[in-house]
Amino acid sequence: MRQPAAAGHEVHLIVADGLGDEIKHDVRLHDVGAKSGGRLSRMTGTVKRVYDKALALMPDVAHFHDPELIPAALRLQQAGIRIVYDVHEDVPRQVLAKHWIPGVARPWVSRGVETLEDYAARRFDAIVAATPVIRERFARAGARHAVDVCNYPILAELVRDTPWSSRRNEVCYLGGISRTRGIEPIIAALPDSDTRLNLAGIWSEPDLKAALQREAGWSRVNDLGVLDRAGVAEVLAQSKVGLVTLLPTPSYVESLPIKLFEYMAAGMPVIASDFPLWRGIVEDAGCGLLVDPQDPQAIADAIATLLADDARAQAMGEAGKRAVLAKYSWAAEADKLLALYRGWPHEALHAHDAALYCPAAVAAVLPGAMAVVWRTAHHRRHGWPRRAGAGLYAVALAQWHLVCPAGGQRLRRLAARGARRPDALPDGLRPVRPRHDAGLPGGGHAVGGQRRHPQQRTPAHPRHAVGAAGHRAGLL
Missing domain, CATH: 3.40.50.2000 (Glycogen Phosphorylase B;)
Structure with a gap:
């Protein structure tokens, strides 16, 4: 983040470490509060706080890394913010080695994550990949603009x-x-x-x-x-x-x-x-x-x-x-990132981008994966498989209620059908009714208002916000 700030961009970094707001190396850090409650809390509550802060900042560009922020980023894009997804790892393949996901569910969760990433890549304004292999994967998926910026040292x-x-x-x-x-x-x-x-x-x-x-x-x-x-x-x-x-x-x-x-x-x-x-x-x-x-x-x-x-x-x-x-060295790679910001493509917004929050493909694949997870957890009434299944189910519900209320309700129905025990849900994981967000086009519905044209607000040095819940020292 130092290079965009040094180049004259106004840079804001959203963190979740509980250390408070500050300005460091000309980067304005906004702390949304320390992460608590483990992985489940990070994927739900922290995501919501990062999303709210990014929406309040209303930057020209939101550059984020954490995959759990994808649904929030899709929602931010509907508010007229350009979105850059910074991909450090091949997440679908990484999921296959996650110890906290039940083994039987990993292929399904991996497929759901890949479907979500591919869908988002076709709508996000740019993909910044850490390796040429990852860039090629997103290019094949139809990303609008994909560039590899290797994570070399400073x-x-x-x-x-x-x-x-x-x-x-x-x-x-x-x-x-x-x-x-x-x-x-x-x-x-x-x-x-x-x-x-x-x-x-x-x-x-x-x-x-x-x-x-x-x-x-x-x-x-x-x-x-x-x-x-x-x-x-x-x-x-x-x-x-x-x-x-x-x-x-x-x-x-x-x-x-x-x-x-x-x-x-x-x-x-x-x-x-x-x-x-x-x-x-x-x-x-x-x-x-x-x-x-x-x-x-x-x-x-x-x-x-x-x-x-x-x-x-x-x-x-x-x-x-x-x-x-x-x-x-990082110097040459930083130039690629700055070139992306300077030469931003001003293509017209596709009509379907303003109308869809949740594609049918993702709404079908991810609930199926969660149904398998929940069913596995249900048959193992005790121990970590049950907790992991319940946790993944809760994450899916929270994420989909954020980005697509209708998809969240469909997820609940399909997962409960897969478990064959809809009343077996723990009280803490029962989904709430979708809430309307008056601050967003369409009041939080799956169809909403118009995104402004990219050329409506393009100053010489656009503002940026990075949605990342990480360690501020490592991110700077």
Whole structure:
């Protein structure tokens, strides 16, 4: 968000961290209150607060990332706001690995998410994809405008002239921590390596940390918690090897993880998963070793190889830094984003865009998926499958009542029919009657007023608002 602000745009960032409003790097931060109540609350209550704040700001452009904001973004578009969907991951493939979704329901939920994303992509003003593969997927789906803006590092934050001799004999892993991101094989590899692991990031599975703390390898972990950008730079400057051994899930195999390029920018060799896309980057730059991410012994051997040969490790680190400076820096990618804002296409609004909030295809596929989830939960009367099914059902209801009241009622009927027990719904999950929003065209109905023409309000430096419920340090 710094680059649009530095280019003269008025930028507003909507966050949900409970730290209050402030201005940072010329970006106005609007806090809608800390997230509470877990995943269900984030996907319902937080979404509603972000939507209300964005509507109150009435920006020219709303640029958002979180997939749960898609229905809210569709509603904002009806108020005349241009919408940019920033896609960091292949979400439908990522859903297939979500531990909190019952296994039998994952293919159906994945299909529902993909149908929703494809539908929204054909209506949103632009799709900003983190990789060329994701951009191509949305282009095939008929997106109006799709551009890949790779999530490369900001070099000024990370590049330091740290003498190799001052680095410690340690390895590091920075970023989100979960089973699919390969933390279990990393911890299992530590007893067989003469090193310590600098570990920093957010745990997405609370029970996982407690389980790993009982493993022998945990005694070699420096648990650093969540770090700001200065803290990240410090860890990168003192470690000798960076680990990016994500498991081969469909969403990771074609991804471009920023941690890979951050390690390279910091001048350290990497140990990376042996995926075809990553192999091309690592082997082309000569900046590290490739391993089977599910094999702790392979990870331990790679760590031992690099730490035993300082000259080789240092040469790989320098090669990685040269590659980042030449090809993988954020500066060129930021230009793509600014070019999108400067050269916005002024195509006429299609008539059906102002009339539809909820397509028949999505209204059919997602309720079907939720019916399967609820039925699974109903047959397992206790434990997490029931809670997960009930939670997904509640999320679908809340999202669809926001964007399409009629679709929300249809969802309730079909899901209850699939469960064969409509009165089995917990009291807290019973949907309320649709409420009309006097602040929006059509009073919140599926058909409504006209969106103003894009050229009606296009100042030289348009205002922007970003709907994202994340950590302000990471988003800036």
